[in-house]
Structures are given as structure tokens and as C-alpha cells.
Amino acid sequence: LDLKAEDLKHLKELGAGNGGTVSQVMHITTKTLMAKKIIHIDANPSVRKQILRELQILHDCNSKYIVSFYGAFMSDADISMCMEYMDVGSLDNIYKKKGPVPLEIVGKITLAVLEGLNYLYENHRIIHRDVKPSNILVNSKGQIKICDFGVSGQLINSIADTFVGTSNYMSPERIQGASYSVRSDVWSVGITLMELAMGRFPFPPDGSQLTVLELLQHIVNEPAPRLPTGEFPEDFDDFVQQCLIKVVSERPSPNELLVRIFGEIFFYGTFLN
Ligand SMILES: Nc1ncnc2c1ncn2[C@@H]1O[C@H](COP(=O)(O)OP(=O)(O)OP(=O)(O)O)[C@@H](O)[C@H]1O
Numbered sequence: 224l225d226l227k228a229e230d231l232k233h234l235k236e237l238g239a240g241n242g243g244t245v246s247q248v249m250h251i252t253t254k255t256l257m258a259k260k261i262i263h264i265d266a267n268p269s270v271r272k273q274i275l276r277e278l279q280i281l282h283d284c285n286s287k288y289i290v291s292f293y294g295a296f297m298s299d300a301d302i303s304m305c306m307e308y309m310d311v312g313s314l315d316n317i318y319k320k321k322g323p324v325p326l327e328i329v330g331k332i333t334l335a336v337l338e339g340l341n342y343l344y345e346n347h348r349i350i351h352r353d354v355k356p357s358n359i360l361v362n363s364k365g366q367i368k369i370c371d372f373g374v375s376g377q378l379i380n381s382i383a384d385t386f387v388g389t390s391n392y393m394s395p396e397r398i399q400g401a402s403y404s405v406r407s408d409v410w411s412v413g414i415t416l417m418e419l420a421m422g423r424f425p426f427p428p429d430g431s432q433l434t435v436l437e438l439l440q441h442i443v444n445e446p447a448p449r450l451p452t453g454e455f456p457e458d459f460d461d462f463v464q465q466c467l468i469k470v471v472s473e474r475p476s477p478n479e480l481l482v483r484i485f486g487e488i489f490f491y492g493t494f495l496n
């Protein structure tokens with residue numbers, strides 16, 4: 224299925240972020256609903272060709288926890304990426320509309336995200352690099368899938384060059400310039416789970432407003448955030464604490480967390496049931 228702009232009928236805008244615009248489109252000949260993301264890249268033609276080449280890896284990323292990919296193409300200075308349309312949307316919009324996410328749903332999200340991250344790393348050596356509520360999508364079949372992971376190194380660089388993107392979900396080591404590891408993704412999972420369970424971004428504890436710089440300093444210099452005591456089951460609190468271990472070498476990998484979840488019965492008693 225080689226996708227071209229003229230094969231797609233624009234239906235509606237779904238949202239826009241820091242560098243991308245996403246709209247719902249219909250692939251005319253197959254009548255398939257898709258989400259099309261456009262990223263404006265002012266890079267030279269050879270860089271753009273390399274990005275398109277690297278994006279082909281997405282055709283081999285097949286997991287029920289990863290948004291399906293249909294194809295990518297260039298239209299003048301823009302990259303268009305067509306993927307599975309997730310009709311319920313992203314978790315950031317869901318919790319901002321419906322309030323804190325019930326714990327049994329947080330359990331389902333935890334499994335889906337860890338399985339997705341583990342699949343990407345174990346099968347394709349891909350580290351997500353941008354785990355956060357807006358990159359976790361839901362459809363009306365109740366499926367939870369991740370998207371916007373760093374499949375193309377060249378696209379990662381081009382986005383970094385063009386847009387400011389210090390993510391609030393960045394791990395302490397990443398803020399201090401260390402190289403990315405899968406354990407950096409686990410920190411972002413921890414912050415994401417706290418945010419969904421609490422219904423608000425967990426920094427700073429007293430909910431006051433910090434500038435970007437103050438926030439980054441807070442993440443590096445202050446102890447990891449904690450769920451409010453007594454409001455959540457101990458195993459969930461403990462799980463989040465594991466994700467938010469500040470020393471990256473002591474923080475578990477997605478695989479270790481999955482083994483732990485499946486290895487220990489007590490998880491079935493509470494937030495994962
Ligand atoms: N496959 C998809 N199906 C349905 N909606 C989607 C899909 N991909 C993205 N969206 C929606 O489009 C919005 C914009 O996505 P985009 O990735 O451009 O920005 P973001 O993730 O919100 O933020 P940022 O650009 O800072 O990472 C998302 O918030 C999400 O609600």
C-alpha cells in the first residue's frame with residue numbers, strides 16, 4: 224500500500240502538539256480511516272530521504288500494543304505519517320475530561336505500555352524517548368497502544384533541531400545530558416502513571432507553578448515525587464516508586480517490571496486485576 228497525498232481525503236483535525244499536526248483522513252480506495260501526522264522538517268532532501276527510509280522500519284513494528292503504521296511520504300517540506308486511527312484519543316485528553324483514571328484502568332495501561340516498550344526494545348532495539356499521556360492512545364475496542372516512539376534517529380535529530388522539546392517527563396539522567404536507555408523510558412512511565420492516577424501533573428508536590436528551568440532543576444535535585452500517602456494501594460505506590468528510582472542503574476527495565484508483575488501474585492489482588 225504505497226501512500227500518496229492524493230489518495231487521502233482530509234476529514235477533521237485531531238490535534239496538534241509541539242511540532243506535529245494530526246488529522247483524521249480517509250484512504251479513498253480502501254475506505255480506511257487513518258490518522259495522518261504532518262511534521263514540518265526544514266532539512267535538505269538527502270536528510271528527508273533518510274528519514275523516509277528509516278520510517279519503513281515501522282512496517283515491521285507489529286504488536287497489539289503499538290499503533291499500526293500504514294506509510295509515510297514527503298510533500299514539499301513536510302513529512303506525512305499515516306497510522307491507525309484511535310477513535311477514543313489520547314490519555315491526556317481523556318483524564319483532563321473525565322478526571323483521575325480508575326486504578327484498574329491504570330493497571331491495564333501499565334501492562335500495555337510496558338509490553339509495548341518491551342516489544343520495541345527486544346525486537347527492534349528501539350527506545351521510545353517520549354512516553355507521556357498524549358502518546359498513549361485508546362480505541363473503542365478498549366485497546367491501549369503507544370505511538371510517537373523514536374524509530375528514526377534522523378527524525379529525532381531533525382525534530383530536536385527545529386522545535387524546543389524539553390519534555391516534562393524527562394528522567395534526571397537525561398536532563399543532565401546522559402545517554403538514553405530503556406530505563407529512562409521507565410521514569411517517564413512512572414510520571415505518566417502518577418499523572419493519570421492523580422488527575423494532574425505530579426510536579427511540584429504542592430501544585431504551584433514552576434518555570435521550565437525550575438522544573439528541570441526540581442527533577443534533578445529534589446527527591447522523586449510520591450503519590451499522596453494513604454490514597455492508593457501499597458503495591459501501586461511501590462510500583463511507581465520503582466519506576467521513579469533516581470539512580471538509573473538501580474531503576475528496573477520494562478522487562479524486569481513485567482517479570483515482577485507476572486511473577487508476583489499480589490499484583491492480581493489490586494491495581495492490575
Ligand atoms: N493515531 C492517532 N489516533 C487518534 N488521535 C491521535 C493519533 N495520534 C495523535 N493523535 C492526537 O493528536 C494530538 C496531537 O498529537 P502530537 O503527537 O502531534 O502532539 P502531542 O503528543 O500531544 O504533543 P507533542 O507534540 O508535544 O509530543 C494528540 O494529543 C492526540 O490526541
Ligand SMILES: C#Cc1ccc(Nc2c(C(=O)NOCCO)ccc(F)c2F)c(F)c1
Pocket residue numbers: 240241242243244260262281289290291292304306353370371372373374375376378379382
Ligand atoms: C506507529 C507509529 C508512529 C511512530 C512514530 C511516530 N513519530 C515519530 C516522532 C513523533 O511523532 N513525535 O511526536 C512529536 C512531534 O509531533 C518522533 C520521532 C520519531 F522517530 C517518530 F517516528 C509516529 F508519528 C507514528
Ligand SMILES: [Mg+2]
Pocket residue numbers: 240357358371
Ligand atoms: Mg504525540
